[in-house]
Amino acid sequence: MNTxxxxxxxxxxxxxxxxxxxxxxxxxxxxxHFEVSKPTMSAHFAVLREAGLVEPVKKGRVITYxxxxxxxxxxxxxxxxxxxxxxxxxEEKNTxxxxxxxxQKEKLQ
Amino acid sequence: MMKPKTxxxxxxxxxxxxxxxxxxAWPYKQQASLIVLGxxxxxxxxxxxxxxxxxxxxxxxxxxxxRREILFGIILASMLLLGSIxxxxxxxxxxxxxxxxxxxxxxxxxxxxxCMGNYMPKKLTQxxxxxxxxxxxxxxxxxxxxxxxxxxxxxxxxxxxLVDLNMTSFATMLTFPVAVAIIxxxxxxxxxxxxxxxxxxxxxxx
Numbered sequence: 001m002n003t004x005x006x007x008x009x010x011x012x013x014x015x016x017x018x019x020x021x022x023x024x025x026x027x028x029x030x031x032x033h034f035e036v037s038k039p040t041m042s043a044h045f046a047v048l049r050e051a052g053l054v055e056p057v058k059k060g061r062v063i064t065y066x067x068x069x070x071x072x073x074x075x076x077x078x079x080x081x082x083x084x085x086x087x088x089x090x091e092e093k094n095t096x097x098x099x100x101x102x103x104q105k106e107k108l109q
Numbered sequence: 110m111m112k113p114k115t116x117x118x119x120x121x122x123x124x125x126x127x128x129x130x131x132x133x134a135w136p137y138k139q140q141a142s143l144i145v146l147g148x149x150x151x152x153x154x155x156x157x158x159x160x161x162x163x164x165x166x167x168x169x170x171x172x173x174x175x176r177r178e179i180l181f182g183i184i185l186a187s188m189l190l191l192g193s194i195x196x197x198x199x200x201x202x203x204x205x206x207x208x209x210x211x212x213x214x215x216x217x218x219x220x221x222x223x224c225m226g227n228y229m230p231k232k233l234t235q236x237x238x239x240x241x242x243x244x245x246x247x248x249x250x251x252x253x254x255x256x257x258x259x260x261x262x263x264x265x266x267x268x269x270x271l272v273d274l275n276m277t278s279f280a281t282m283l284t285f286p287v288a289v290a291i292i293x294x295x296x297x298x299x300x301x302x303x304x305x306x307x308x309x310x311x312x313x314x315x
Contacts, residue, residue: 024248052231067248071227071259074252 004073007051008080012036013044017053017077020067027063113171116180120156123187124149130194137201145194152183178232185224192217212269215277219266226258253292261288 007013016030031041045065048054055068069077127149131142159179163170170176196213199205205213230252264284272280 068231069252070231071229071252071255074230074256 003047003051004053004076007047007053008077010044010047013048014077014080016044016048016065017067017069020054020065024057024064024066027065030065113176116177116184120152120180120183120187123184123191124152127187127191127194130191130198134194134198134201138197141194141197145190148186148190152186155179156183181228185221188224189217189221208274211274215269215281216266219262219264219269222262222265223259224262226255226260226262229255229258256292257285257288260291261285264288 008017012034015033019025019030019033027041027045030045031038034041045054045056048065049056053067053069053073055066056063057066058064127145131145131149134145135142156179159175160170163173163175193214196205196210200207200210230248232251261284264287265281268277268280268284
């Protein structure tokens with residue numbers, strides 16, 4: 001279960017899963033949706049594969065990824081989406097507060 | 110998802126527990142114990158015969174899909190057998206009454222439906238498509254059915270736990286239609302909340 005939590009904790013991997021919910025896609029098709037390097041994408045695919053959330057099917061030189069989420073994993077994915085967004089907004093708030101704090105400190109100095 | 114080794118260990122532990130429970134129940138219910146022991150014998154023989162076939166074909170047994178699916182089936186069936194023999198034993202020892210035995214059996218069936226539904230979307234039927242495009246609908250249907258089974262199983266177990274025994278037969282008939290209705294409503298709400306402008310993948314991510 002740890003590997004599943006690890007896989008769902010990253011927003012890029014969650015977006016990959018969202019894309020695969022629409023239809024199975026090749027690695028190239030998936031990579032087109034992200035502005036990250038290919039090795040980074042491969043690492044993300046490896047984490048998802050290890051967690052058993054996606055299944056790669058190799059045909060010739062093309063690897064097609066299929067979604068393999070159980071109902072429980074899909075529910076966890078839903079929660080991760082919701083709480084992931086909340087965490088992001090909290091992080092943004094904290095960053096803003098942190099910046100404000102810095103400027104006040106700077107002013108004091 | 111369980112690791113292959115853990116899955117085998119769980120299956121073996123459950124089967125051993127069934128054998129122990131059947132041995133204890135033997136003096137009280139010989140026929141039931143015999144049926145349960147027969148079940149364990151069938152599971153073991155299926156497991157070993159498929160394993161032998163795999164080894165003869167030179168395939169990797171530990172990572173094979175058939176191994177995973179057979180073990181999953183064995184675990185589910187073992188849980189059901191263990192629950193039923195335990196309930197029978199408890200009833201014979203007069204620790205629970207007839208009604209409670211019925212309730213335990215109902216809850217077990219509900220749990221089995223939940224487990225089956227949970228695993229349903231994991232089954233790979235999509236291998237048949239060349240690029241997977243033609244199997245998109247079947248994958249969606251599998252997910253939809255999985256959710257229905259899980260929800261119906263939970264409702265079924267809930268009915269057997271909470272509803273009066275005179276009403277259970279009627280209430281259990283409603284579990285699947287209610288589950289379908291809930292899933293359809295939730296889907297419609299989801300589609301309403303996620304308009305096409307928020308389509309998945311439309312925003313590029315850094």
